[in-house]
Amino acid sequence: MSGAILSVRDLRVRAGERLILDGVSLEVCAGEVHAIMGPNGSGKSTLTGVLAGRPGLEVLSGTASYLGRDLLAMPPEERARAGLFLAFQYPVEIPGVNNVYLLKASLNALRKHRGEPELDAFEFLNLVRVKLRQMQMDESLLNRGVNEGFSGGEKKRNEILQMSLLEPTLALLDETDSGLDIDALKVVAEGVNALRSPARAIVMVTHYQRLLDYVVPDRVHVLAGGRIVRSGGRELAQELERRGYDWLRDGTAAA
């Protein structure tokens, strides 16, 4: 395995008046899958949000580098074009904008950035049809408004569909498993597993260890009170499932 794709050091982040992340450090190398777990309100979504450039979050101190670049200095669209993808916990509806139109605009924005020719409508449709079958999604979803009237499960699948089209170098999955039934969870997990490669890294935020039965992580971190309080292998997730989070709340030492 080669070097670090993402390197976060002592990150402190505020949303409004509230301090959410209070000194988070994280190193993710190529080929790795990391899981970030933790109780509600521990700052998991803020961490993926600040890495993707979500507005409304203020970095007080600390650094984050992505492929050796200063990630926090890049505008969100540049982070995306450089291969950073965020699968949203609550994908937003954009009424009247065709799903397929957004997908194509997105893929072509990335291709253009990489100096590759843009795909025409025909080439794009062929590509997206293959991915749709993999995600077991109905083709009619392409011609509906972005996330408009999608069920919870459809929204999450749509996120993974986008991810598999865009083939990111670093994928951040924010509670992609929440609200999915077991069949949908398997489909999503297959989508994530298909993306695993020695050249990529994946960071999954999850509240439950259920997803980790299907996507086996290399590293598991527990985020509590704005800090990573423990890190370990996949066995840590199983321990959390058994014992809950309470036993970690008082402990401050990261393993």
Next chain:
Amino acid sequence: MTSRQQELESLVGRKYRHGFVTDIDSDTVPPGLSEDVIRLISAKKGEPAFMLDWRLKAYRRWLKMSVPAWAQVHYPPIDFQAISYYSAPKQQTGGLKSLDEVDPKLLETYDKLGIPLHERARLAGVAVDAVFDSVSVATTFKERLAESGVVFCPFSEAVKNHPELLERYLGTVVPIADNFYAALNSAVFTDGSFVHVPKGVRCPMELSTYFRINASKTGQFERTLIIAEEGSHVSYLEGCTAPMRDENQLHAAVVELIAQDDAQIKYSTVQNWYPGDENGVGGIYNFVTKRGDCRGRNSRISWTQVETGSAITWKYPSCILRGDGSVGEFYSVALANHRQQADTGTKMIHMGRNTRSTIISKGISAGHGQNAYRGLVKILPGADGARNYTQCDSLLMSDTCGAHTFPYIEVRNPTAIAEHEASTSKISDDQLFYCLQRGIAAEDAVNMIVNGFCRQVFKELPMEFAVEAQNLLAVSLEGAVG
């Protein structure tokens, strides 16, 4: 406002692409309005006596009327004696037989506007009547249309060649004293388009009129009359542009549509008059009366408008649903950016049984723009089973703009159903961030979201013009998020 929105708002810069002036000798009547001026206009056009009488009657009514004050728009009083009521390129006055005789400067003007009039470069499948200031300078595909019996010609030509149709229909939908600006138009109108589609004929191509204001200190007062006889179909589109000037210019048009039994008229407008600069200096006052009369059974009139230009827009394309089973539709996108003011909407008057109407209005306000939807749905006692559906959505793109809604619903028949839905929204940070996170530039994201908002209306436009409308909206909204 978030910093991103401020950053985007700072990029606001409307580029008006049609603001050039054509340097051409014009025959312009000195400013001022009187019976003599009206007689002069009528004489210049060689009109029959009934037209002059009609104009004078309108003028005398107008003198007793006052400027309407109910609209949600604000502007200094207009000095009607400071406007010139007739301006025509000199060469035009003689009456031309073919395009070869048209001043090349005029042809060039329309080329620049993307409306080629030359035989070779003509828009495929679209016949164009080009109106320059007070007169029509060219009409394409006239012969081909004549083969199917369709009359498509400048209004002044119709006055000479089809006086019987004019005497029968002119002013029957918008009476001369309907309102202040309609009365003014009736007195001084100079040109416009006339369409007559005979019984059972489906017009073989799109008809289109392109209005261009060029001369300064003039007003444009055109009149359009479209008559669709029993079982006929016609689709008509108008576009408009004007030079960039510091003065405000008045455009007061009247459009009358008549649909007989089973006839269908689709009327689309892409209005891009000069809107003034970002401080509200200059721009066109667009005070227009448009009304369609679904006179026959099962007739249908459909208005689609994309209003991006003008300093002030004041127009309410309406339908009188007289025939049983007739259908009226109104699809509208109105944009008010910078200091633009729009007060627009529709009236649906249900008279016949089982009449139906649909109103879809999308208002976009940006900068300091003020956008009002004003609509009347009136269901009269005889309109058994009448139905109306109204959807009225506003999109706010800054903290300094405004959206206003004035829906009036009058139902006088117990079997009728009127539905009204309204929403007001902003482009949310979440929507914008979602697009940015997918690598899409902020400007493109905004365009995408706004176009999505307007989609229900754009899909009603003829294909070529839907693309033009989307591009126009993109230019008009460059960076306008806040």
